Amino acid sequence: MRKLGKDDCLRLLQDKREELLARGADRLPRRADFAEDEVVAIKAFWGPWPRALEAAGLKEPRSEDRLERNREKRRRARRRARKARQSGGESEADADV
Numbered sequence: 001m002r003k004l005g006k007d008d009c010l011r012l013l014q015d016k017r018e019e020l021l022a023r024g025a026d027r028l029p030r031r032a033d034f035a036e037d038e039v040v041a042i043k044a045f046w047g048p049w050p051r052a053l054e055a056a057g058l059k060e061p062r063s064e065d066r067l068e069r070n071r072e073k074r075r076r077a078r079r080r081a082r083k084a085r086q087s088g089g090e091s092e093a094d095a096d097v
Helices: 006-022 036-046 049-055 064-096
Strands: none
Touching: 006 036, 006 049, 036 049
8 A cells, every 4th residue: 555645635536537527427536436545545634525526626615605604503503502501591490499
C-alpha cells in the first residue's frame, strides 16, 4: 500500500469520474468505487465524502446561504430549549410543593 497525498486523493476522484463517464455512468464517484485504504486516505484529508468531491471539483460547493440558514436554525432551537427549561423548571418545582 503506497502512501497517498492530498493531490493523489484528488486525482483518484477525478480519474474515477472520468472512468465512470467513459463507461456511460453519469454519476459521481462513490466510496464503494474505491479500495478501503483509498477511502480512508481521501476522508483523512477532506473529511466527509461530499467535501472531498467538492475539493476535486466534481460537485458544486455548499451554498454559504444554506450554511447561514442552518446556523440560524440551531440558534433558534437553542433559544427555544433554554426557554422551555426555564419555564418547565419552575412548573416542576411548583408541582413538588
